[in-house]
Amino acid sequence: MVPLSHYLIVSAILFFIGVLGVLLRRNVIVVFMSIEIMLNAVNLSLIGFDRFLNQHDGQVFSFMVMAVAAAEVSVGLAIIISIFRKKPTINLDEFNIMKW
């Protein structure tokens, strides 16, 4: 039996990898993937708590997160494609016109 703390530690490591990816990488696609990693890190901890507490709310939540993530991926990819059409680059630092 793997204790709860192991799940949570893996989840936290994954989450931090995601955060660092969002903050440090310039490639839009990689940033996008890092966001997915963060979401799945949360899913992992939800499942861990689900097992530990022997209730099934966590599974319901993780399905919810997956559904939202799927929707988010489709919208996000659409945005990325449309900005790529305006400007043929996927470097995030090139996109800074959304301001005052």
Next chain:
Amino acid sequence: MLSLTWLVPTFPLIGSIINGFWGLKIGKDNVGKVACGSVILSFITTVLILFGLIGLPAENRIYEQVMFDWIVAGDFAVQWAYQVDPLSMVMMLVITGVGSLIHIFSIGYMKEEYSYYRYFAYLNLFMFAMLILVMGSNFLLMFIGWEGVGCCSYFLIGYYFDKQSACDAATKAFIVNRVGDFAFLLAVMFIFYIFGTIDYTEVFAAAPHKLIYDGEIAIIITGFLFLGATGKSAQIPLYTWLPDAMEGPTPVSALIHAATMVTAGVYLVVRCNILFMMAPMTMMAVAFVGGGTALLAATIGMTQWDIKRVLAYSTVSQIGYMFLGCGVGAFTAAIFHLITHAFFKACLFLGSGSVIHGMHHEQDIRKMGGLKKHFPKTYFTFLVSTLAIAGIFPLSGFFSKDEILLHSLIDGNIFLWGMGITGALLTAFYMFRLVFLTFHGESRVDPDVHPHESPDIMTRPLMILATLAAVGGMLGIPLIHGWHVLHNWLEPVLFIDWQTIVTNSTRMMEEHGHVAHLSHLLHHKEHPDAGLEVALMFLSVGVAITGIVGAYLCYIKYPKLPETLTDGQWGYEIVKNKYMVDEIYDETIVKPVVQGSRLLWKEADAKAIDGTVNGVAQIIGWCSKQAKQFQSGYVRNYALSMIIGFAILLLVVF
């Protein structure tokens, strides 16, 4: 009959609306018909109401017609209601009667004007406002009329708005009137504060119970009312606007600045006679201001060269007589003089209008002379009215002025009478100076000008007015040892319950620990000695004839005499410059106010207030400029700030 009351002010209002909105469309002929028709209809209605009022027993002659609730706010309720009683009846007859004649005269006088419709729209609007002023049943409605006539007066003085002097005169009239209006408004507020109502009947019925005879409150209320009256009626210290108001068309001067509007102050004082009778100090001030104005304006009138300005000073002086009459408690005499003055002064102004019209807008009497043969009808009517204003028996001015002088001697004192009789001498002198210089002697007319008599539409109203000026005195032929028609007619309005006043005032004064000596008020005034009355009549006719003879000597017999008498005299120069009152007001009031306002504008408004507002805006702009640095447009910066915020939140919570 009495239920027709509401129609009287409504007709001119409708006429004004039609002419104001569709005047250009309906053409000049129709504008004239609408304007005159509406006023004549209102005159006919007034006469019908008069018959209705005569039909009532004397003590019940008061009729109130409520149109609608106007202002209702808590305890304060004002109705739009008309009150017809003997006093407002007299005023309505004068306003609509003289007003009709002046409207008809205007058709001829204004014929060549482009803005014919504008003139008549304002003139009708004036009639409406003036009728509201005299017919309102409470002080606030009177105030509406009071402001309305002031506003129409402003419009009509500034009728020739492309002329700088006319605009200045209009502004001056409006601003000087404002001073008086403010005082009037204060008086109305005081009345509401003390009585809890502003309805005439209720206020006057409560006055003997709530006011103390000669108490501070009575003096304050009447003092403010009188200050309001001095503004509208051109008395010292607010008379300076009236001579300048002559910039308007001449029929306007006749209607507004001679016959009706300027007598509103007299109406106000007579309407509030019970309040004034309870404030003997104010009455004394009224009498002295009236007498002083009568004398002062008469002296200025002797030195003016503009035909209309002479008449303007004459108006100021005659209204001074009315206030002199009010001040000594002779309210009937004041109203009597108001009526006769409306007749002869309207006739004089319209006569001068006829001359100005025939002389192609020449107003300087030095460029007239010998006009008798060119203006036979105008001359005759002008002469009759001049004799009337000079006080020659048996024309109307004789009776009314004589009555005021008689009362100023027996109810007032010798000083008031002295001012009055000197004023009468000067009146006869300057009016005949005007007649002699205009119509008699050598012609000094410009050779390019060809004087011609005015058309019938102008001379007929003159004749009617001259007839009225001649026989108007019949209303008040003094029945020696008795009273005359007008006195009996006004009796119910002027009734004062001295018994209640004395009882209540004595009680209230004793409550305040004062000793009251009021019993002398209960003694009935004895009728004047018949011998004195007759002697005064002879004296005033003698004085008038002296004035006329003086004018004859100065301006016909020895035309060089006035010059030799006045040349180089500093006294003459001062009088000719109107005692420098305009200049003094300019230096002491107008300039400091203008400079103070300029200071407030440049320093307080432009710098302090605008500076504060702009400064606040600038500070906020600067802050925003700093804050907008955070919005870099880089998504990862936003993500970083989110994460930092979340981390802080975690630290705070755990």
